[in-house]
Amino acid sequence: MMARASHDHQNKAGAFFMATLVMWAVSVFFEILFNKRTELVWILSGFCFYQLANWVVRNWVSRDPLCVNTCVSLFHSSITSASVVLILVNQWLTNGSHEIFEHSRLFGGTWPWAYQALCFSCGYFAYDQWDMLRFRLYGGWIPSILLHHLILLVCFTLALYRNVTINYLILTLICELHSIFLHARKVRRMAGVRDAKSRIVKAEWVLNWVTFVLARFASHILITVKLIKDAPKFGKGVELPLALFGMAGMNLLNIFLGMDLFNAYRREIYTQKNSHKHGE
Numbered sequence: 576m577m578a579r580a581s582h583d584h585q586n587k588a589g590a591f592f593m594a595t596l597v598m599w600a601v602s603v604f605f606e607i608l609f610n611k612r613t614e615l616v617w618i619l620s621g622f623c624f625y626q627l628a629n630w631v632v633r634n635w636v637s638r639d640p641l642c643v644n645t646c647v648s649l650f651h652s653s654i655t656s657a658s659v660v661l662i663l664v665n666q667w668l669t670n671g672s673h674e675i676f677e678h679s680r681l682f683g684g685t686w687p688w689a690y691q692a693l694c695f696s697c698g699y700f701a702y703d704q705w706d707m708l709r710f711r712l713y714g715g716w717i718p719s720i721l722l723h724h725l726i727l728l729v730c731f732t733l734a735l736y737r738n739v740t741i742n743y744l745i746l747t748l749i750c751e752l753h754s755i756f757l758h759a760r761k762v763r764r765m766a767g768v769r770d771a772k773s774r775i776v777k778a779e780w781v782l783n784w785v786t787f788v789l790a791r792f793a794s795h796i797l798i799t800v801k802l803i804k805d806a807p808k809f810g811k812g813v814e815l816p817l818a819l820f821g822m823a824g825m826n827l828l829n830i831f832l833g834m835d836l837f838n839a840y841r842r843e844i845y846t847q848k849n850s851h852k853h854g855e
Contacts, residue, residue: 585714592721593708599701599728606736615735617691621698625651629706640710642765644703649758651699655751658692662745678805681742682814689745690735696748697731700724723828730821739814743802747825749794753786757836771843780840787836792829798822 603619606612625647632646666675666686674680704724707713713721734740760779763769770776799822802815809815 585711585716588713588716588718588721589708589711592704592718592725595725596701596704596708596728599732603732612736614690615694617694618698618701618732618735621695622702623698624695625699625702629702639765640706641712642762644706644710644712645758645761645765647706648703649755649762651696651703652751652754652758655692655696655699655748656755658688658695659745659748659751662686662689662692676801678808681746681801682740682805682809685738685741686745689741690738692748693731693741693744694735697728697735700727700731704728719828719831722824726821726824726828730817733817737814740818743798743818746798747795747822750791752790753783756783756786760839769843776843783836784840787833792833795822795825795829799826 603615607615607619628647628650629643632643636646637643663675680686704721707721707724731744734744756779760783763776763779768775799819802818802822806815
């Protein structure tokens with residue numbers, strides 16, 4: 576009975592998130608076709624690009640849906656991290672560090688290639704949401720990964736429609752540096768590399784924790800603090816409430832992710848110790 580109830584809840588969650596994804600897609604197509612927002616075609620390009628990557632991995636690497644999804648996610652994290660770093664370095668060299676974090680630049684400005692990068696990443700999150708719903712790569716009554724993607728799709732798309740806070744959102748994507756090692760760990764375990772005492776695994780865990788703390792947890796906290804500090808400069812629009820809501824959701828999900836990461840680390844070390852005991 577419990578398994579059946581859990582399956583029913585999973586179906587309801589899947590139906591809800593699929594409905595939101597369809598509404599999002601209709602909205603994007605409406606903006607492109609009827610409002611002539613051709614710059615939003617980059618969203619479709621991102622979706623098609625990562626769907627193509629999915630096809631390549633499925634045909635040449637593995638047919639396991641979870642493995643395929645993880646490999647494409649690792650690919651996205653690498654591309655997005657490199658894009659964000661290049662955008663920030665370019666701005667740093669061109670305008671200096673002070674101007675990068677000015678409210679007027681973060682709110683109303685758009686760094687070169689920042690709009691396209693955000694569109695492309697938005698396309699990925701739509702692709703990933705579709706892939707996880709299609710193959711049921713989620714669990715729980717309220718799947719945190721689907722909720723995470725929904726929050727990002729709403730915040731990213733509204734910002735792209737209104738062409739505001741683009742640079743703020745680029746800063747939030749610094750967390751993809753951590754996602755590289757998060758996905759790399761999954762791929763490594765799928766490949767059967769699970770020796771917790773090996774140098775590769777130890778180095779991976781160090782990088783996993785360092786990037787989690789700096790690139791994800793601390794960076795999102797600092798962005799939230801910046802939003803609160805600059806609140807009077809936002810005016811009376813919906814941008815500030817939406818930004819604060821989005822960051823509150825991200826920070827909460829980061830806490831849950833940190834707990835999951837700690838449990839995974841403890842479980843991996845504990846399993847290794849137990850295997851050595853049995854070996855003796």
